[in-house]
Amino acid sequence: MAQEPGKVKVSEAEAMELAEASRQKEWRRPSFLREMFLGNFRLDLVHPYPLPPTDEEERPEFRAFYVALREMLRTEVDPAEIDATGEYPDHVVDGLRKLGAFGMKIPKEYGGLGFSQVEYQKVMHLFGSFDGNLSALLSAHQSIGVPQPLKLFGSEELKTKYLPRCAAGEISAFALTEAQVGSDPARLQTSAEKTPEGDYLLNGEKLWCTNGTIADLLVVMARDPETKKISAFVVEAGWEGVKIEHRCHFMGLRALANAVISFTDVRVPAENLIGEEGRGLKIALSTLNDGRLSIPNGSVGTAKVCLKICRKWAAERVQWGKPVGEHEAIAHKIADIAAYTFAMEAIADLATQMSDRGAHDIRLEAAACKEWNTFRAWQIIDETMQIRGGRGYETERSLAARGEEPIGVERMMRDYRINKIFEGSSEIMHLFMAREAVDKHLEVAGSIIDPKKGMEEKAADFLQKMLPFYASWYPTRWLGWGRFPRFQEFGALAGHLRFAERSTRRLSRAVFHGMVVHGPKLQNKQAFLFRLVDVANELFATTATVCRAHALAEAGRDEAAKAAELADLFCRMSRRRVRALFGELWSNDDVRKYKTAKRVLAGQHAWLETGILGLEATARELQPEPVVGEAPEPAPVDRPVGAS
Numbered sequence: 001m002a003q004e005p006g007k008v009k010v011s012e013a014e015a016m017e018l019a020e021a022s023r024q025k026e027w028r029r030p031s032f033l034r035e036m037f038l039g040n041f042r043l044d045l046v047h048p049y050p051l052p053p054t055d056e057e058e059r060p061e062f063r064a065f066y067v068a069l070r071e072m073l074r075t076e077v078d079p080a081e082i083d084a085t086g087e088y089p090d091h092v093v094d095g096l097r098k099l100g101a102f103g104m105k106i107p108k109e110y111g112g113l114g115f116s117q118v119e120y121q122k123v124m125h126l127f128g129s130f131d132g133n134l135s136a137l138l139s140a141h142q143s144i145g146v147p148q149p150l151k152l153f154g155s156e157e158l159k160t161k162y163l164p165r166c167a168a169g170e171i172s173a174f175a176l177t178e179a180q181v182g183s184d185p186a187r188l189q190t191s192a193e194k195t196p197e198g199d200y201l202l203n204g205e206k207l208w209c210t211n212g213t214i215a216d217l218l219v220v221m222a223r224d225p226e227t228k229k230i231s232a233f234v235v236e237a238g239w240e241g242v243k244i245e246h247r248c249h250f251m252g253l254r255a256l257a258n259a260v261i262s263f264t265d266v267r268v269p270a271e272n273l274i275g276e277e278g279r280g281l282k283i284a285l286s287t288l289n290d291g292r293l294s295i296p297n298g299s300v301g302t303a304k305v306c307l308k309i310c311r312k313w314a315a316e317r318v319q320w321g322k323p324v325g326e327h328e329a330i331a332h333k334i335a336d337i338a339a340y341t342f343a344m345e346a347i348a349d350l351a352t353q354m355s356d357r358g359a360h361d362i363r364l365e366a367a368a369c370k371e372w373n374t375f376r377a378w379q380i381i382d383e384t385m386q387i388r389g390g391r392g393y394e395t396e397r398s399l400a401a402r403g404e405e406p407i408g409v410e411r412m413m414r415d416y417r418i419n420k421i422f423e424g425s426s427e428i429m430h431l432f433m434a435r436e437a438v439d440k441h442l443e444v445a446g447s448i449i450d451p452k453k454g455m456e457e458k459a460a461d462f463l464q465k466m467l468p469f470y471a472s473w474y475p476t477r478w479l480g481w482g483r484f485p486r487f488q489e490f491g492a493l494a495g496h497l498r499f500a501e502r503s504t505r506r507l508s509r510a511v512f513h514g515m516v517v518h519g520p521k522l523q524n525k526q527a528f529l530f531r532l533v534d535v536a537n538e539l540f541a542t543t544a545t546v547c548r549a550h551a552l553a554e555a556g557r558d559e560a561a562k563a564a565e566l567a568d569l570f571c572r573m574s575r576r577r578v579r580a581l582f583g584e585l586w587s588n589d590d591v592r593k594y595k596t597a598k599r600v601l602a603g604q605h606a607w608l609e610t611g612i613l614g615l616e617a618t619a620r621e622l623q624p625e626p627v628v629g630e631a632p633e634p635a636p637v638d639r640p641v642g643a644s
């Protein structure tokens, strides 16, 4: 039956199946976090900690680029101006082009600079400290835009055709999201119908495509209306039928060239298919998995700027007879910011180095870095605003006009917030990690909790798979040794690694206990699963922090003793959080909260929304246009939302 162009019916079950099939399941190389979920504290995977090269140790070619870029940013770019005008100045984009910044990650044989991950991320760190708009421009172009999927999956022909263009500064964008599909792209609707000649006809509309209004090249994910399989294509923005429908504007990142793009009978040549047909979602998810280190590295730059702002301001600003930084409430915030910044850099640098070495699978580590660093950086920005007081809330131009130092904390806050939402929201990062946390258990014991499996199959699996695995795995998760004198070479910080080792085994037991107690319902117990992920992330940060401090000492670096102080403080704070998280696994208000939320959603607490103005839309009107073939969910309340 012919489908309406751009509309394909996809059931929830089909979408779930596709999402699962598109998951990167193979673990060819070890992962520190994956081992952690199984109760194996594989210190050997992260220790000795690979310190990034010092300025003197860097490749001269990279150093020259970095110094020139830094100089250009310092002298030619005004982030407040970019924010105020909401546009990228031509001279800035051209300047970046001339430096080769659009080809940093593109191999030299295709005209790029061929930077390593460590080099590229050092640049993203710099941008993160300076301007969110430019970070987003470059990151959308080469962390997820055309160069990344082509590098990972593109044919030689596609690489030869497009990578030199990207390197020369033709801007690219990544088009996955649609009005109906954000976090669950498996239900995407844009269609790619195969023509008798073997080309594809693209129809549909993509939302929030970063760089969309200025892009020359797009990666577009679309599905075959017959087979429902999703494929990925390189699409040229100048082709007939590609139209910018709208430029989107946001709370921050005011210059973001973000677009709604429609595709009407766009003819895509067969050779512009990236990878194999039907692998589009896997390509999109792998691209995101691989490109995910830019945001956490940029976040480290942001956190460091905040640290500097707070250090200077809290030492200078005198209230109630002493600098505000000496009042305990503010002092604690400053200590938190310093300790968290050290930990953020420890995990981001570690995952980045691991990515370059290629000996590890860093999907989970990259997700942990993205989730953890964006959570911490947002907190740090919030505290920086608090420490700056009214000046934190005032715009930098207004401060300058009054003769004060133009420090744009409010701009930083507006620009930063999106990092917890795009390229995999915090919740989706948790879900992604939680799925991997239970993976081995699902493999071994999945049939036992699968309601679709019969008793005979369950019994066979119990005897053949579960019993042999758990008979040795479970007792050994109790029997490891995480006490003195283990890890003695880490000196005063050894206790934190011992805690991490013990907690790793405890974490894996908790994953198992969760499966036993909650059975098939575990997949819906997000609060439980997210706590497990939070524990893993804290333990990852603790381990990275201790190993980094140790490596700095081993390398005889001047800052080693100071780093050990921050590492120790961070680990102490983290241990309290881990203990609390473990406690909350089994003592919490999860069920009660969920029930209350359902009643709120059903409108039973709309009585509380009295005495307010605004948001007169009904719940139904808040929904995006429903997908063809899917009955719209009945709106929970028929009355205007928020109407008094």
Ligand SMILES: Cc1cc2nc3c(=O)[nH]c(=O)nc-3n(C[C@H](O)[C@H](O)[C@H](O)COP(=O)(O)OP(=O)(O)OC[C@H]3O[C@@H](n4cnc5c(N)ncnc54)[C@H](O)[C@@H]3O)c2cc1C
Pocket (backbone or CB within 6 Å): 140, 173, 174, 175, 176, 177, 181, 182, 183, 184, 207, 208, 209, 210, 211, 250, 253, 256, 258, 418, 421, 422, 423, 424, 425, 426, 427, 428, 431, 526
């Ligand atoms: C400024 C900006 C730039 C962007 N750039 C691009 C781009 O270049 N290319 C592109 O393709 N997309 C882009 N996006 C889209 C972005 O990736 C999505 O916003 C993101 O994937 C979340 O989708 P959503 O906003 O539709 O939220 P929804 O999916 O509707 O989710 C709403 C909330 O529910 C949570 N949630 C959703 N599902 C679950 C679940 N199963 N369990 C728990 N919580 C859940 C989410 O985390 C979120 O908090 C951009 C968006 C913005 C705002």
